[in-house]
Amino acid sequence: MPGLKDLAARYKDQGLVLIGVHTANGGEQMAGFVEKQGIDYPVAIDRPGKLTVGAFAVDSFPDYYVVDRGGNLRVADLQNGALEATVQMLLAEPAPSSLPTELTEAAERAVRKDKRLLVLLGGDDDRAAFNQVSRLDRALRRELSNEYETVPAPLGGPLAAALGVTATEATALALDARGAPLGSIAMGGLDRDRLWAFAREHKVASADAELILARALAQATQEKKRVLVHLGAPW
16 A cells, blocks of 8 residues: 555545644644655644544544545545555545535435435426325335435426426436436326336445455455444445
């Protein structure tokens, strides 16, 4: 793994920003050390020593916390050997879209719960007809609830304009959690089978549990750690 200076220089043009935090203990020597080492990224002192350390529950040094382009803490308590691979993974992700205000809260929930967004553009009658289709099938209703954050909005309103939707008929629009469009379907004449196919086509792909476990075991072996497996529902 390259040193932090090399890492910062290597990925700077791709969007990596590196920020160092020094504990208050020995902080008076920090400026001299930074100058001597030729460190050109920002380094702060954590005064009185419990602000950053306490907020991130730091229990060892050095420790790394990686934040994505959307400002979300994605990886905590990261060890040296996994730092560059994690940086590469997050830099490879697309930059977050500039979400309309009406989608912000739903998008935050979608990120936390690994869901998609489902925007229902139409009037009250259109949404009622859409809901009636989903209510006829308990499994379909559960699929929509588990996989999508639903946002109602009028057709031709500000949200439709912000999303670039020019449809003249009621439309259900699937988006990823960053607001990128995935597909749409007319709500008029919608039936169970078409809605099932649409919901399944655009939901978040299921993770490969065996692959995730294998990677975790390999990393734990390298770093002489245990693996904690949490078994539960995705949400």
